[in-house]
Amino acid sequence: MALPRGLRALAAITLVLFVVVLYQVISGSTPRISLPTSDTKTDKWTHDPQSEVSGEPAGELRRVEGNNYAPDNPNSDRINATILSLVRNSELEEILQSMRDLERTWNSKFNYPWTFLNDVPFTEEFKRKTKASTKAEVRYELVPKEHWEVPAWINMDLFQESAQVLKEQDVQYAEKISYHQMCRWNSGMFYKHPALQNYRYYWRVEPHVHFFCDVDYDVFRYMQDNNKTYGFTVNIYDSPQSIATLWPETLKFLASDDHARYLHPNNAMDWLTDAKRREEHNLLANGYSTCHLWSNFEIGDMNFWRSKQYEEFFQHLDRSGGFFYERWGDAPVHSIALGLFEDKSKIHWFRDIGYQHIPYFNCPNSPKCKGCSAGKFTDGEAWLNKEDCRPNWFKYVGMD
Ligand SMILES: Nc1nc2c(ncn2[C@@H]2O[C@H](COP(=O)(O)OP(=O)(O)OP(=O)(O)O)[C@@H](O)[C@H]2O)c(=O)[nH]1
Ligand SMILES: [Mg+2]
Secondary structure (H helix, E strand, O other): OOOOHHHHHHHHHHHHHHHHHHHHHHHHHOOOOOOOOOOOOOOOOOOOHHHOEOOOOOOOOOOOOOOOOOOOOOOOOOOOEEEEEEOOHHHHHHHHHHHHHHHHHHHHHHOOOEEEEEOOOOOHHHHHHHHOOOOOOEEEEEOOHHHHOOOOOOOHHHHHHHHHHHHHOOOOOOOOHHHHHHHHHHHHOHHHOHHHOOOOEEEEOOOOOEEOEOOOOOHHHHHHHOOOOEEEOOEEEOOHHHHOOHHHHHHHHHHOOOHHHHOOOOOOHHHHOOOOOOHHHHHHOOOOOOEEEOOOOEEEEHHHHOOHHHHHHHHHHHHHOHHHHOOOOHHHHHHHHHHHHOOHHHEEEOOOOOEEEOOEEEOOEOOOEOOOOOOOOEOOOHHHHHHEOHHHHHHHOOOO
16 A cells, blocks of 8 residues: 555654664764864865954953062962973073063063973073073973983883985985974873973973963963963964874874773864875875864973873874884874873964064954054965865864
8 A cells, every 4th residue: 555645754764864874883883972062164265264353252351450470479370380391401492582571571471380391401601591581480400311302111222213215305304313202292291291290281482482372361371271272373284294193093092002092082083084185185194184283382281291191192193113113293183192092172373472483473453463464475486385284174174
């Protein structure tokens, strides 16, 4: 007996829904859950959003009132946070430049302590001149030898051979062992420094960077009050040759010991694995878009790096040798971990912090900014513009 048309339509819809649900259940072995993200998400990239006028982040911001941030106020409103800089004695002039900019635009108001770190002792001149550049407390710390030295399982002959191969592929700094050590230290060691144990938040500052805009609120308080884990300014593609096996190692980690349970339900997997915008990067990096939060600027919560999942992830990567046999940077390592294990809504684009590390900028359109042109991404060769992968961040995550 034929069913009435209405019932036939209902049966067809039910069947389709059943197939869709069945497909989702079967393909559910990838614990990737898409949740609605902010309405600042955009797939349209007709012009740089920084060319539009913008201001401070939304919400209540903690500001200077009377002496609440005075350097010598024992009951100040500062939270447990420090500005952090790994730097060489030879980069004194360059770090003084960075200090001048950050003090002028922000820290002369909030007086957060500076912590300088080095693998060799700082010179007296370094200490004297940096101390004279701020009213805030300054600390000088030596990196523990065991945090810096090349791990025992690294075969130095293999390192030399690999470095030659990477060099032929134009991977920058491939032969420079200290560069590999620095990347490894920034990936999995800095927050373990004994002098940082009482600190939770940090602002990473490199020598020879520029800050352009007055920032009139306590950014560390912003992170804490808004439950943010990580803040960035610039988002760029990496050299795929420097990280050829980083993503395969990441997948191995996820596939072993039930580590897939560490994936956050609101992760940024689609941002990490995008193959649409720059397919050849994804191919050469074996499934990773290479898009990363540029880590010479970081404002972060060290509790994330101190978490069990990140420690296990770092140990896995470290044991695989890729910090030396390839040239894995701390930026892709941090970005992959954040993209997988953290709620992507806790990663904040500090669009209001005007910043430059040669050759890229984050330059807002705001009367608070001086010295950079709004929306400019690079002052280098025009081809550098294609290294910008913020469009992917805005597409998959949003501008919050
Ligand atoms: N103390 C110390 N600091 C280092 C060493 N290597 C790098 N750094 C610091 O680590 C940070 C990153 O190093 P950079 O040489 O700037 O690396 P990069 O930003 O990838 O390269 P550039 O584009 O040349 O700036 C900087 O703050 C350096 O001062 C080292 O061997 N010892
Ligand atoms: Mg640098």
